[in-house]
Each structure stands twice: as structure tokens, then as C-alpha cells.
Amino acid sequence: MASTATVAAPHAHAAAPHTETGVWSWITTVDHKRIGILYFFSSIFYFLVGGIEALFIRTQLIVPENNFISADTYNQMFTQHALTMIFLALMPLTAAFFNYIVPLQIGARDVAFPRLNALSYWVYFFGGLMLLFAAVTKMAPNVGWFAYAPITERQYNPGPNVDFYVLGLQIVGLSSILAGINFIVTILNMRAPGMRLMRMPIFTWMVLITQVLIVTAMAVFTIAITQLMFDRMFGTTFFDPARGGDPLVWQHLFWMFGHPEVYILIIPIFGIISEVIPTFSRKPLFGYNVMVFASVLIGWLGWGVWSHHMFAVGLGPIADAFFALSTMLIAIPTGIKIFNWIGTMWGGSIRFTTSMLYAVAFIAMFTLGGISGVMHSVAPSDLQQTDTYFVVAHIHYVFFGGTVLGLFSGIYYWFPKIFGRLLDEKLGKIHFVGTLAGMNLAFFPMHFLGMYGQPRRTFTYPGDLGWNWMNFLSTMGAYLMALSTLVLVWNVIRSLRKGAIAGDNPWGAATLEWSIPSPPPVYNFRDIPMVHSRMPLWEADANKEPGIPHGKVAEDVNSITVGGTQVGEIEYPDSESKMSAHDLGIHLPPPSYWPVILAFGILMTFGSLIFRNLDGALHNLWFLSVAGVLLVAVSIFKWAFEPGH
Amino acid sequence: MSIVNAADHAANPAHLDTSTGLDNRKMAFWTFIGSECLLFGSLIATYLAYKGRSLTGPLPHAGRTLGGQESQGILDIPLTSLSTFVLLMSSLGMVLALAAVQRADRKGAILWLFTTAGLGLVFLGFQAYEFNHFYHAGLTLQTNLFGSTFFLLTGFHGAHVFVGVIYLSTLGMLAVKNQLGPERSMSVEIAGLYWHFVDVIWIVIFALVYLIK
Ligand code: HEM
Ligand SMILES: [Cu+2]
Numbered sequence: 001m002a003s004t005a006t007v008a009a010p011h012a013h014a015a016a017p018h019t020e021t022g023v024w025s026w027i028t029t030v031d032h033k034r035i036g037i038l039y040f041f042s043s044i045f046y047f048l049v050g051g052i053e054a055l056f057i058r059t060q061l062i063v064p065e066n067n068f069i070s071a072d073t074y075n076q077m078f079t080q081h082a083l084t085m086i087f088l089a090l091m092p093l094t095a096a097f098f099n100y101i102v103p104l105q106i107g108a109r110d111v112a113f114p115r116l117n118a119l120s121y122w123v124y125f126f127g128g129l130m131l132l133f134a135a136v137t138k139m140a141p142n143v144g145w146f147a148y149a150p151i152t153e154r155q156y157n158p159g160p161n162v163d164f165y166v167l168g169l170q171i172v173g174l175s176s177i178l179a180g181i182n183f184i185v186t187i188l189n190m191r192a193p194g195m196r197l198m199r200m201p202i203f204t205w206m207v208l209i210t211q212v213l214i215v216t217a218m219a220v221f222t223i224a225i226t227q228l229m230f231d232r233m234f235g236t237t238f239f240d241p242a243r244g245g246d247p248l249v250w251q252h253l254f255w256m257f258g259h260p261e262v263y264i265l266i267i268p269i270f271g272i273i274s275e276v277i278p279t280f281s282r283k284p285l286f287g288y289n290v291m292v293f294a295s296v297l298i299g300w301l302g303w304g305v306w307s308h309h310m311f312a313v314g315l316g317p318i319a320d321a322f323f324a325l326s327t328m329l330i331a332i333p334t335g336i337k338i339f340n341w342i343g344t345m346w347g348g349s350i351r352f353t354t355s356m357l358y359a360v361a362f363i364a365m366f367t368l369g370g371i372s373g374v375m376h377s378v379a380p381s382d383l384q385q386t387d388t389y390f391v392v393a394h395i396h397y398v399f400f401g402g403t404v405l406g407l408f409s410g411i412y413y414w415f416p417k418i419f420g421r422l423l424d425e426k427l428g429k430i431h432f433v434g435t436l437a438g439m440n441l442a443f444f445p446m447h448f449l450g451m452y453g454q455p456r457r458t459f460t461y462p463g464d465l466g467w468n469w470m471n472f473l474s475t476m477g478a479y480l481m482a483l484s485t486l487v488l489v490w491n492v493i494r495s496l497r498k499g500a501i502a503g504d505n506p507w508g509a510a511t512l513e514w515s516i517p518s519p520p521p522v523y524n525f526r527d528i529p530m531v532h533s534r535m536p537l538w539e540a541d542a543n544k545e546p547g548i549p550h551g552k553v554a555e556d557v558n559s560i561t562v563g564g565t566q567v568g569e570i571e572y573p574d575s576e577s578k579m580s581a582h583d584l585g586i587h588l589p590p591p592s593y594w595p596v597i598l599a600f601g602i603l604m605t606f607g608s609l610i611f612r613n614l615d616g617a618l619h620n621l622w623f624l625s626v627a628g629v630l631l632v633a634v635s636i637f638k639w640a641f642e643p644g645h
Numbered sequence: 646m647s648i649v650n651a652a653d654h655a656a657n658p659a660h661l662d663t664s665t666g667l668d669n670r671k672m673a674f675w676t677f678i679g680s681e682c683l684l685f686g687s688l689i690a691t692y693l694a695y696k697g698r699s700l701t702g703p704l705p706h707a708g709r710t711l712g713g714q715e716s717q718g719i720l721d722i723p724l725t726s727l728s729t730f731v732l733l734m735s736s737l738g739m740v741l742a743l744a745a746v747q748r749a750d751r752k753g754a755i756l757w758l759f760t761t762a763g764l765g766l767v768f769l770g771f772q773a774y775e776f777n778h779f780y781h782a783g784l785t786l787q788t789n790l791f792g793s794t795f796f797l798l799t800g801f802h803g804a805h806v807f808v809g810v811i812y813l814s815t816l817g818m819l820a821v822k823n824q825l826g827p828e829r830s831m832s833v834e835i836a837g838l839y840w841h842f843v844d845v846i847w848i849v850i851f852a853l854v855y856l857i858k
Contacts, residue, residue: 180680181676181680184676185672185673185676189663189664189665189667190663191664195664215680216680216683217683218680220683220684220687222684223687223688224687226797227691230786230797234787235786235787236786236792237789237793238691238695238793243700244699245695245790246694246695249691249694253687256687
């Protein structure tokens with residue numbers, strides 16, 4: 001990766017490498033791209049952890065009356081699997097793309113608050129460690145990801161398991177809210193000149209909608225788990241029916257968060273797919289405006305349907321009818337989007353790269369998940385399906401067939417931008433075929449298992465109900481998916497070192513991130529681009545507006561000017577430029593270790609509350625909580641007065 | 646050809662560096678307030694959902710308990726009206742503080758920032774008195790649903806006031822050290838956003854918890 005830059009700028013140190021290396025530089029980084037990479041590898045790690053937990057579940061169910069793991073371990077496994085996948089793998093993996101791609105797509109040098117961004121990552125990192133710790137020490141939450149009261153109350157669940165749920169998710173939720181605020185401001189405020197809202201790349205749009213959902217829905221959840229925490233630790237009676245509390249209140253608060261949460265996981269994927277399909281069809285997205293409005297509508301309606309998760313509770317016919325109808329309404333904008341994607345491919349010159357294959361598979365699988373969703377929304381039939389494997393099938397067609405396939409599509413699409421090297425297409429296709437076959441083998445039979453009445457969240461089943469062979473198939477599918485995931489991991493490791501060099505724009509895509517080298521220099525854009533169209537790198541835009549001349553920002557001017565006079569020249573011989581940002585007169589925020597220390601203080605504060613409730617040697621660590629609070633206070637103070645801002 | 650030169654861009658101090666023209670920190674604060682609305686909204690919703698459902702212990706307003714006997718309401722509305730008035734007056738102090746900072750009136754800034762923080766402290770004093778009184782009258786977090794929802798909601802609000810007092814005092818100290826000129830009035834404006842928000846939320850809480858039976 002040797003590169004040269006001939007620079008005659010006044011204070012040039014062109015030979016000096018522009019990025020520092022080493023563990024410390026990663027810990028203190030405030031560069032959105034590095035933070036994105038940290039999110040990327042952390043979430044892949046947790047994806048594997050969540051996968052192993054899934055294999056425990058499926059191995060236990062491979063034959064009837066199995067004794068592979070105990071009922072209690074099983075409870076921990078399915079709960080921890082859900083928490084890991086939702087909060088530690090999929091949300092952070094979308095966050096990896098938000099971090100890396102959004103500033104590049106909008107032509108910004110960084111996010112609005114770089115140190116806050118680092119803080120979000122480290123808070124997530126420590127929250128994740130806490131939940132992982134619970135899992136390996138067999139203290140993991142064991143009550144399902146929705147933690148229905150009253151089984152979460154102290155008297156029914158005296159161990160630390162639910163405390164890990166309450167405090168671990170409190171930490172992870174904090175991280176999401178901080179990041180949400182940061183990205184809303186970044187997207188609204190840091191766009192390159194000329195990038196009006198309706199010229200924003202569709203992925204950025206979807207991120208904006210997602211972040212609005214995060215800062216609102218997570219707030220509700222924060223209160224719900226705070227109340228649960230008070231019930232468990234300070235003897236309040238919010239959800240304890242024995243003392244007048246109402247478990248239904250928990251369910252309402254939970255699903256008011258839980259339903260938007262599923263949109264938090266799928267809307268970014270709408271964005272990824274809407275970038276990938278136009279690129280590989282060589283056609284602008286069909287119905288951009290419609291797509292944006294449909295997504296805003298979905299985000300909005302997503303708030304009004306939470307009680308469709310509570311049909312079986314008996315809210316009464318009026319409430320049920322309202323929530324059934326509002327749920328069915330969501331199918332309309334969702335359907336519109338599916339037609340838009342198909343319309344984009346229609347008549348395009350399609351290239352079936354791995355990324356595109358995943359995008360197309362996403363449309364098919366997500367539609368299947370949507371259909372079972374509409375089936376649930378019919379309250380009477382939901383009464384039959386709820387708490388059976390039919391719901392499990394639905395969840396997984398939307399979570400795996402939707403979110404995960406979409407994320408895979410995004411990985412193949414943006415990997416070359418992030419790491420400067422292409423992922424191997426052959427391995428990618430093996431990964432694709434294995435994943436698609438595996439997921440259908442694993443999840444399709446679950447529809448029938450549900451119809452035949454197999455309940456979810458039971459650790460074993462009798463052998464004479466006709467469920468055996470379908471469970472066997474399902475488990476085989478799970479193993480197939482696991483194997484294919486290893487192919488992806490291998491592909492990533494291999495391509496990091498030996499992958500083909502990507503170049504600026506390997507796919508011939510249209511958005512700004514492809515106008516700069518891969519991987520981009522620390523400062524992203526040497527010159528902030530001026531945007532005239534939605535697809536600046538494609539000359540012909542849907543609106544017939546002029547694109548950026550020549551299609552590239554970095555190639556057409558090689559001079560560095562300070563105050564209007566030319567002071568030097570710059571070359572980009574390969575993807576990595578050794579120019580330092582300082583040489584270009586660009587000022588980037590300096591690294592800082594306060595984010596990681598502050599995040600650690602938060603971990604101490606919350607984490608020690610758990611041990612407060614453990615028996616034995618670790619009793620009474622309240623002083624750790626106090627120390628944590630002090631650490632938080634000190635780091636906020638230091639943070640506020642750190643120079644360079 | 647339309648490329649904005651980075652160096653030019655940075656060299657122009659008058660340039661407002663955001664797409665909407667709104668300062669980043671201010672927009673972040675508005676977003677934060679949006680999130681806070683849902684936090685308080687959830688607490689208030691829980692309070693209302695559990696209103697009148699306590700099985701035992703002191704109740705907020707005079708009325709009949711489960712056993713059919715009359716109970717005394719525990720809330721002292723005149724007293725809390727007074728503390729509410731104090732908090733509202735502090736919002737006025739906040740406005741004057743911002744105006745003082747903007748016209749580079751250091752003395753005024755010091756006076757009004759500390760007055761506002763002081764009124765916040767007085768409000769907290771009322772709250773401490775009230776909590777202590779309730780405790781002795783037999784109402785705690787654990788007593789009944791009213792206690793749980795009331796203390797969590799008002800305590801959460803009190804914590805916000807407390808943070809605000811520290812926040813305003815820090816700004817006040819900066820003014821004392823002559824480091825709070827008009828060029829930093831944005832910091833005071835944002836603190837003001839926070840303070841007004843906390844006030845407005847209190848009015849909602851006061852109306853729903855104290856005034857409506
Ligand atoms: C956008 C992606 C979606 C995701 C990630 C998702 C996720 C989920 C999850 C996790 C559950 C299970 C809740 C539980 O554990 O009890 C669920 C249930 C449900 N979903 Fe979805 N869903 C999505 C889309 C839809 C759509 C489009 C509809 C309807 C048009 C829908 C309707 C339902 C209903 C009615 C239930 C309740 C089933 C029951 O518990 O009886 N979902 N969904
Ligand atoms: Cu839902």
C-alpha cells in the first residue's frame with residue numbers, strides 16, 4: 001500500500017503516515033469510520049455468539065424428549081439468543097453502516113459529535129460484555145426477550161438473571177439513544193451543500209427514520225425497565241399483581257417499544273436494498289419519493305400497532321379490531337416498496353453479484369414474513385397461532401429473511417469501500433446458497449409445526465405428535481446456516497489480506513461515498529462536494545439535473561489551495577493517501593480517551609447493582625456504584641474542558 | 646464546476662456550517678428533549694393507569710378507600726402551588742440571564758444565573774420537605790401503587806431539576822470567571838431550553854397529579 005504524495009504545502013509532512021496504528025489509537029479514536037469498523041467486528045462477533053446459542057436451542061429440539069440441556073439452560077438460551085441477536089448483533093451491525101457510510105453519503109467529514117459517537121460505541125461494548133458475562137456464567141436472563149411480568153418479579157425469579165436483563169439493556173439502550181441523537185443531527189445538519197432532503201441517498205433517509213424511532217421507542221423502554229428495576233430492587237409494585245400492580249402495563253410499555261423495535265431493525269435494510277438494487281440494475285430507484293413517504297408512513301404507523309402482540313390477552317373486541325386494522329394498514333406502504341424494488345429491476349441490466357442476490361432474496365423472504373404477519377393481524381386466527389412455532393416462523397422470516405439477508409447484502413456491497421478490497425464472489429455465492437437453503441430448511445417447517453400446535457419456549461416435546469421429522473429438518477437447516485456463516489467469516493478474513501483491490505467505485509454506483517478512494521482518507525473528502533442531484537456519480541439522473549462533472553470529485557482537481565492560491569499538488573496513486581488532514585488545512589477532532597472511561601463508569605454504576613443482589617462474596621458492592629457515578633462525573637467534566645473543540 | 650474549497654470553507658468564520666442553519670448542539674438538544682418527552686410521557690401514563698388502584702395506604706386525594714371508609718388526601722395542594730410558582734418564576738430568571746449574557750452584562754448574567762439556580766434549589770427544598778412529610782405519614786415507594794408511581798415520577802423530575810441546578814451553577818461560575826461573553830450565549834440558550842422544558846413538564850405533572858382528582 002505504498003503511496004506517494006507530492007506536496008509543497010507550507011507545513012507539509014507528506015512522508016508521515018496520516019493514521020496512527022495500534023490498540024490505543026483504536027480505543028481513543030473519534031473517527032466515524034474507525035468506530036464503524038469497531039461496530040462491524042463487534043457485531044459479527046455477537047452474531048456468532050447468538051448463532052451458537054441458536055444451535056444449543058435447535059440441538060435440544062432435534063429429537064423428542066432430549067436431555068442435551070436442562071430446561072433452565074434452555075430458557076436462558078432462547079432469551080439470550082434473542083437479546084444477543086437483536087441488541088448486540090443486528091442493531092450494532094446496522095450501526096456499523098450508519099457510522100461508516102452515512103457521513104460519506106452526505107459528503108461530511110465526520111458526524112456531528114465525534115466523541116459522543118465514540119461514547120455510544122463504548123457504552124454498547126461494555127453493555128455487550130455484561131450480557132455475555134451473564135451467558136457464560138449461566139446467569140443469563142431466562143424470561144424471554146419481552147420479559148413478561150410477573151415472572152420477572154423478584155419473588156418468582158430471585159436470581160440475578162433478570163437483573164442482567166434490566167441493567168444490560170439499560171446500558172445498551174443508552175448507547176442507542178446517544179447514537180440516535182448524534183445521527184439525527186448529522187443527517188439534518190451536515191449535508192454537503194446542495195443536498196436537499198429529497199436529494200439525500202435513500203439509505204441515509206432510512207437511517208434518519210430509524211433514528212427517530214430509536215430515540216422515541218427506546219425512551220419508553222427505558223422507563224419500563226426502570227420500573228421493573230424498582231420492583232426488583234426497591235420493593236415497588238408496578239407489575240406485581242399480588243400487590244395491585246398490573247402485568248398488562250408492562251406488556252403495553254414493552255410492546256410500545258417492541259413493535260417499533262422491529263422497524264428499527266428493518267427500515268435500515270430497506271435503505272441498503274434500495275442502494276443495492278439500483279446499482280446492480282443500472283437504473284435509478286423507481287419511485288424515490290414514494291419510497292421515502294412510504295417509509296415515513298411505516299415508521300409512523302409502527303407506533304400505532306403495538307397491541308397486535310397482545311390479542312391473546314383479551315383487551316376486548318374494540319381494541320382488537322383497532323389494532324388488527326392498523327396492523328393491516330402497514331401492509332400497504334410495505335407492499336408499495338416491494339413494487340418499487342421490482343420496478344427498479346424491471347428492464348434494468350442486472351448484474352447478479354452476491355450483494356444483488358441477497359437483495360433479491362430479501363424481497364422474496366421478507367414478503368413471506370410479511371404475509372404471515374398479515375395472518376397474525378387477523379385477531380381470531382392469531383389466537384390460534386400465538387405462542388406457537390408459527391410466530392417463530394414469522395419472526396425469523398422477517399428477522400433473518402429480512403434483516404440478516406439485507407445486512408449480508410450490505411456487507412458485500414460496502415466491504416470494498418471500507419477495507420479497499422473486494423470480498424470473494426465465489427465464496428460469496430457459496431455463502432448465499434447455503435444461507436438461503438439453510439434458512440428455509442430451518443424456518444419453513446416451523447409454520448407447520450405451529451399449525452400442528454407445537455408451543456414455543458418449551459424445552460422438549462413428546463415423540464408421538466408427528467412433529468419429529470420437521471424438528472429434525474429444522475435443526476439440520478440451522479447447522480447449514482451456521483456452516484455458511486463460517487464461509488462468510490472466512491471470506492472476510494481472507495479478503496482483508498488477499499482480496500482484489502477495489503478501487504474507488506467497483507460497482508459503478510451513484511452515491512457520494514464512491515467518489516473517494518477506498519478506504520477513504522481520514523478526512524473523507526479533500527474538497528467538500530457540491531451536490532446537484534440524487535445520484536451525483538451518474539450523469540443522467542431521474543430528474544435530468546446535472547451531476548458532478550466527470551462523475552468524480554477526487555480526480556478532477558489535483559491542486560491544494562489555501563485561501564485561493566495554489567500551494568501544492570496531490571496524487572492518489574492508490575486507495576490510501578498518506579496526506580495528513582492537517583496538510584490540507586482540514587481540522588479533525590483529536591483522539592480522546594474520555595469516552596471509553598465515561599462508558600466504563602456507566603458500566604461500573606450499573607454492573608455493581610447486580611452484584612448487590614447476588615449472594616455470597618460479592619455482596620454489597622454499593623461503593624462500586626458510587627465510584628462509578630464519580631467516574632462518570634469526572635469524565636463528563638474532563639470531556640467538557642478537553643482542548644481542541 | 647462547483648467544488649467548495651476546503652481551505653476557503655474553513656477560513657470563513659462567518660460561515661454557518663450546517664445545512665439547516667440551526668446549530669448542531671441546539672438541534673441535538675431538541676432531539677434530546679423529544680426523547681425526554683417520551684420518558685416523562687411513559688411515567689405519566691403509568692401514573693394515570695394506576696390512579697385509584699392502590700389497595701392500601703395513603704391516597705392522593707380525599708375519598709373512599711376499598712373498605713368504604715373516608716380517607717384524607719395526602720397531597721398538600723396550596724404548598725405545592727407555592728413551589729410551582731417558585732419554579733415558574735425561575736423560568737423568568739432564565740430568560741433574564743440569557744438576555745444579560747447576550748448584551749455582555751456580566752453582573753446581570755451572574756445575578757440571574759444564580760437566582761435561577763437558587764429558585765431551583767428552593768423548589769427542591771419543597772420537594773424534600775414533601776417527601777419527608779409523606780414518609781412520616783406512611784407513604785413510601787413500597788406502600789402502594791400511588792407511592793410507587795408518585796415517587797418515581799416526581800423523583801425523576803426532581804433529578805432533572807437537580808441536574809439543571811448544577812448546570813446553571815457551572816455557567817454562573819464561568820460568568821464569575823469572566824468566561825461567559827456573548828460569543829458563548831449559545832451555551833446559555835441551550836441551558837435555557839433545558840430549564841424551560843423541565844418547568845413545562847412540571848406544569849403537566851402538577852396539573853395531572855395534584856389538581857385533577
Ligand atoms: C418489519 C419486520 C417485522 C419484524 C422484525 C417483526 C417481528 C416480530 C416479532 C419479533 C414478533 C414476535 C413477538 C413475540 O415474540 O411474541 C412478531 C409478531 C407479530 N407480527 Fe411481526 N414483524 C415484522 C413485520 C410484521 C408485519 C408486516 C406484520 C403485519 C402486517 C406483523 C404482524 C405481527 C403480528 C400480528 C404479530 C403477533 C403474533 C403473535 O404473537 O401472536 N409483523 N413480529
Ligand atoms: Cu408488532
